[in-house]
Amino acid sequence: MTQFSEFTDLCIKIESIPGSLEMTDVFAEFLKSVDDDELAVSCYMVMGEIFPAWTGKKLGLGPNLLYSALSKAAGISLDKIKALLRETGDVGETTYKALCEDKKSQSTFSSFFEAEDKSSDDSSDGNSDGSRGLCNSGGRLSIREVYDRLKEIADASGKGAQSQKIKSLQYLFSESSPIESKYIARIALEELRIGIGEGIVRDSIAKAFDVPVAQVEFAFMVTNDLGEVAVAAKKGGSDALVHQNIQVGRPVKMMLAQVTTGIETAFAELDEAAIEWKFDGARLQIHKSGSDIQLFTRRLENVTNSMPDVVKAVTEAVTAENAVLDGEAVAIDENGNPRPFQDILRRFRRKYDVETTSRDIPIHVNLFDLLYADGVSYIEKPLTERRAKLSEIVKPNAKGISVDELKITKDPETANEMYQAALAAGHEGIMIKNPNSPYSPGKRGKNWLKKKPVMDTLDLVVIGGEWGSGKRKNKIGSYVLACYDNIKNVNLEIGRVGTGLSDELLDTLTEQFKDLIEAENGVMLKIKPEVVFEIAFEEIQKSPNYPAGYALRFPRLVRVREDKTIEEIDTIEKIDRMYQGQKE
Ligand code: ATP
Numbered sequence: 001m002t003q004f005s006e007f008t009d010l011c012i013k014i015e016s017i018p019g020s021l022e023m024t025d026v027f028a029e030f031l032k033s034v035d036d037d038e039l040a041v042s043c044y045m046v047m048g049e050i051f052p053a054w055t056g057k058k059l060g061l062g063p064n065l066l067y068s069a070l071s072k073a074a075g076i077s078l079d080k081i082k083a084l085l086r087e088t089g090d091v092g093e094t095t096y097k098a099l100c101e102d103k104k105s106q107s108t109f110s111s112f113f114e115a116e117d118k119s120s121d122d123s124s125d126g127n128s129d130g131s132r133g134l135c136n137s138g139g140r141l142s143i144r145e146v147y148d149r150l151k152e153i154a155d156a157s158g159k160g161a162q163s164q165k166i167k168s169l170q171y172l173f174s175e176s177s178p179i180e181s182k183y184i185a186r187i188a189l190e191e192l193r194i195g196i197g198e199g200i201v202r203d204s205i206a207k208a209f210d211v212p213v214a215q216v217e218f219a220f221m222v223t224n225d226l227g228e229v230a231v232a233a234k235k236g237g238s239d240a241l242v243h244q245n246i247q248v249g250r251p252v253k254m255m256l257a258q259v260t261t262g263i264e265t266a267f268a269e270l271d272e273a274a275i276e277w278k279f280d281g282a283r284l285q286i287h288k289s290g291s292d293i294q295l296f297t298r299r300l301e302n303v304t305n306s307m308p309d310v311v312k313a314v315t316e317a318v319t320a321e322n323a324v325l326d327g328e329a330v331a332i333d334e335n336g337n338p339r340p341f342q343d344i345l346r347r348f349r350r351k352y353d354v355e356t357t358s359r360d361i362p363i364h365v366n367l368f369d370l371l372y373a374d375g376v377s378y379i380e381k382p383l384t385e386r387r388a389k390l391s392e393i394v395k396p397n398a399k400g401i402s403v404d405e406l407k408i409t410k411d412p413e414t415a416n417e418m419y420q421a422a423l424a425a426g427h428e429g430i431m432i433k434n435p436n437s438p439y440s441p442g443k444r445g446k447n448w449l450k451k452k453p454v455m456d457t458l459d460l461v462v463i464g465g466e467w468g469s470g471k472r473k474n475k476i477g478s479y480v481l482a483c484y485d486n487i488k489n490v491n492l493e494i495g496r497v498g499t500g501l502s503d504e505l506l507d508t509l510t511e512q513f514k515d516l517i518e519a520e521n522g523v524m525l526k527i528k529p530e531v532v533f534e535i536a537f538e539e540i541q542k543s544p545n546y547p548a549g550y551a552l553r554f555p556r557l558v559r560v561r562e563d564k565t566i567e568e569i570d571t572i573e574k575i576d577r578m579y580q581g582q583k584e
Pocket of ligand 1: 254280282450
């Protein structure tokens, strides 16, 4: 049995390692040391997750709930917790300090800081000088117990759920040492971020159980569950990995596209291209198992219950007994023209009066790919073969669903004609795909290129905000934005947006962000990174004022990307590329 203190030591060690190779070695050793039933849990938790990717589920705990539990466990007031938060700016450090104070029984808050200042200010180094030893000594919980409690917290719903969650967290804090609690708090708020993501976990599994990385990658693509892959690799080695298959009912990550600057440029790289319209809607993955139809969004949320019309359309149109299909759901008006993007999101979100809403906002699904049909996985087969099978299993002229048109051509002019036609029909542009490419779940590469007329926007996460004044009093009037540094695994601030926000939207956003406020300092707010904004701008400028090293000129909110998770925000690498492209 592995103690949570051992997992804490692992986190501390990994945080001090700069390179991914060494991280892989360290985590591989850890995987070798844990029991079979701790393998999956270790893989999820090291990435700061509780659930495997395919569930689309998050812990979803609000910061205030955690602070209440912490205040109870540490026996200090909420105000003191908030003061600590202002001081540290970090939930993990705050938890550590609050609980250390409890352990050291300091009489006053300020004397605690004085004592802290005299000692080293690195709280996570495992030193054992006097009080710090007490703060860092091991608690009583195993990794499994912590995991099970956190899962219980995530699953609690209905009446009394809030107080149940607080009690469970309080229990975790009381049974763990402050240093362990620091990591528990970070996991609970989905902010572990020690630098380990899916790539390193994948490589560590390969290393720990001596199997090829490519096989681990394949198994991950089809199962979408690294915990399950780790167990398969340990128990069945290569043989078990290559026999993993897509499971109908379990969503697979969607393949994504890269921007191309021009049709000609795209053709320069692809001798022959498969051209499709880029529909203006939202991604939908459809799973059919006999009469059971399940629908998943790009975030892998199950939206089946909100879309009875789509379920009906799939039932009538898809002839395969079992299938996994990929497409774009577009909200349409009475003439079949696309309606605004927000309308399709309204359909996804709808829980009541679903039938009425589906009459008010009809949907047409444009299918463009096939991942699985009647026992056969198609993801490794070329696009042309996938499309041929797709056309075979979907009836033509069905109501509400169709296979989109695809033209294979060597001629950029044909692509250009399709581009103009797509725009004239109110869609976004075209997709230029490599006809010989496989379906790569979760990957954004050159095999799918998108061409749109507008300058590319950026998807950024909101990490902070500022209370407004005057007309915007009591509203969060501007939002601090960040992109993602995929090497250092941190969010990098790149500026603020306060334009493009109607009064109505400001009200909605303020309400939405209320539960995500982690700390307040005067008018400034630290916000739990969870909401993605799509931002338009005039230009990217170099700027020493922001950690990203860039600033956006005239940023404007285009829309809230409710269909995107924070794992999908744009990276600093992309912004570097855009900046270079802009100069050229
Ligand atoms: P954008 O903001 O430009 O829509 P994105 O960041 O949402 O892009 P990308 O992966 O960059 O997503 O672009 C591909 C998206 O375009 C898909 O996720 C899908 O929702 C949509 N799409 C529309 N038509 C097609 C098509 N024919 N083939 C693939 N994707 C399509």
